[in-house]
Amino acid sequence: MIYLHDGTFNGLLTCVYAHYYDKAAEGIYSEGTYELSLVDDKKRLVTDVDKAKKVYNAIMTKISDEAMSHVYHTFLSSDYHKDCYLLRYLQLGFKMGYKIDYHRTHQDVIMVHKLSAKVTKERHLFLGTLRFQEVGKGLYAPLAPDHDIIELLASHFADRLKHEQFIIHDRKRNKAVIYNTKAWFITEFTYEEEVKVSEREKQFQDMWKGYFEHISIKERENLRLQRQFVPVRYRQHIVEFGD
C-alpha cells in the first residue's frame, strides 16, 4: 500500500499512523509530487491532527527529540523519496529507541541523517547569506533554496530583527515568512514586479560591495575555495556576488 498525504508534516504523520493501525505501508509520498503509477495500490489519506499528534508523541517518548529533529528536517528536504526513508527510519526507531541515532552505519539511518544534514547545512548557510534590503518601512529578503527551509530561518531573524518588519521570500516555492514585530507566520506569496531599490539602499549595497572587494588578500586568492563555500546557484540573491 502506498499512502499519499497533502504535503504537510501532519499529513505525513497521519500516514505513519495508518501504517501501524490500518494497512502496512510500502511507501509514503506527498500527493503533489507523487508520480502516478498504475500498478501501485495507493490511498490518499485525509490529514488527521489527533492521529498525527499521537505519532508525534510516540516519537518524542519512545525514540528521542533528536530523532524528531532528524525527521522534521528530512521532511523539509526536496528528495523525492524522503517520506519513504522516514517510514523505514521510524520503523527501526520504534524498535531501537533513542539508540537509533548511534547506529550510523545502518542503511535506513544513513539516508535520514544524510538528508537531515543537507537541510541543516542549507539553513546554516542562509543564516549568514540571506540578504535583506530596505523596502519602504520594512526589510525584504529573497532566496531560492534547494530545500523548504524558510520556516527554519524565521525564529532566528525574528529574534535578530525584533523591532523591524520583514519578509523572507522563497521565490522557488512562492511562499514567505512575514514578521510584523510581534509574531511571524508563513503564507503564499508572489511578487508581481521587481522590487525597486531606493537611493539610500543602493548606497549601503555599494558600500558593502566595496568593502567586500577590499577585504580579500590578493596574495591568498582562492576562488575554488570560495565557490565551495558559496556555490554559484546561491549567488543571484547575494548582493556582493551580483553585478
Add this chain to the structure above:
Amino acid sequence: MKDNVLRKLQVLADAAKYDVSCASSGVSKNNTGTIGNSSAAGICHTWSADGRCVSLLKILLTNYCVYDCEYCVNRLSNDVARASFTAEEVAELTIEFYRRNYIEGLFLSSAVEKNPNHTMEKIVKTLLILRHQYKFSGYIHVKAIPGADKLLVQQAGELADRMSVNIELPTEKGLQLLAPQKSMKKMFLPMKQIKDQITQSKEERMHFRHAKRFVPAGQSTQMIVGATNESDLSMLTITDQLYQNFSLKRVYFSAYVPVNRGGNLPALSTAPPMLREHRLYQADWLLRFYQFDAKELLDEREPNFDLDFDPKMIWALRHIHEFPKEINTVPYNELLRIPGLGMTSAKRIFKQRKVRAITYDDLKKIGVVLKRAKFFITCNGQFYGVKSMEPDSIKEILRPAQPFEQLQLQLP
C-alpha cells in the same frame, strides 16, 4: 557624503585585512592546506575571494600611525592612502550592515593616531554610540591599544564582547628587530588587566545578577608567522603560555604577507607561508581540544612542523609503540590520538560501539580517513596497515605525491 565614507571604507578595510583575529576565521577543520571553515558556533556571512569567512565588519578606525613597525603597511614611513573614520560613521555602518544581515557584528581595530589614549578614546566612543544610542546587542570585538589608560581599557571592556592585544611576534628579540617601539612588557600589561577584570566580573556575577559584564567572549591575540625566523616551537610555546597565564580564548596565526621592503624582512617575493600557518592551527587545535601538550608535539631537536604531514601524524609516528589501538575498545581520549580520526568521528565511534561492534567497512561510513588511520588501528583484532609498524615505510606510502612547493609570487 556617502562617497566619502565609501572611500574611507575601502582604505580602512584594506588596512585591516591582514588581521585574522575575528570570531570565525582561522578555524581549520579539514586538511586542504587552507584555512577558513566556520567555527562551530560562528555564522559566516560571506567568503572573500581568498576563501576566508567574513562574519564581522572588520575595519580600522584609522590607519594614520605614529609607530613604524617594519612589517606593517600602515607604518609611519610608508606612503599609502590614509583615512580616519569618525565614531559616528563606524557606528552607522555597523548598524546598517547588521540589519541587512551582511555581518554578525563589528571588529574594530586601529592604528595609533596621535597617541594611545586618543585612539582608545575614539574606540570607546564608537562603542558607546553603538550600545547606547543604537541599542546594538550584536557582537563587538575591539583592540586594546597598549599604552592607553587603564580606565579607557576598562570602559571598552565593559562594552565589548571580546578584546585582543596583538603580540605579533613570539619573542622580545623579534619585536626589537621589527617593532622597536613595542615590547612584550607593554603588551602584557593590558592583557593582564583584561584577564583580571574578566575573572573579577565573573565572580561578581555569581553573586549579583546585575554586576557588569566584562569581555564575556574572552580575549585573544594574534601572531605573525614567518616575518622573523623564529621556530614553530617558540610560537607554540608562547601560545601555550598565553593560554595558561592569561586564559586567552584563542591565539590566531597569520602567514606573513610581505608588504614592505626592509633589511630585516623577508624579500617581497616571498610567498606567505600558508601551509606553515595551517600546521600551527592544527597544532593549536590539538592543544585546545585533543589534550595534547606543546612539549609532545615539538622539541629542540625538531623545532618545526613537517610540511608534508599534519602534527598528529608526526606525533603518532614518533610514538609508534603505542599503536595499533583497537577501535572497539580503546578509551575515548585515546581515540582522539589516532591520525585520520577527528572529534566527530571519535564521538560517532564511541556511540556506535554501544549498539554494535564496528567493522572495518563501518569506519568509512562513519567518516574516518582510513588512508591514514589504517596504519594505527586494529578492528576486531584485525590489522589493515603495512605488516611492519615502521614509521619510515608508513611515511613513504603517505607522502603527498608532489612535495609541497611554496609558490613564488610573480614580480614584474
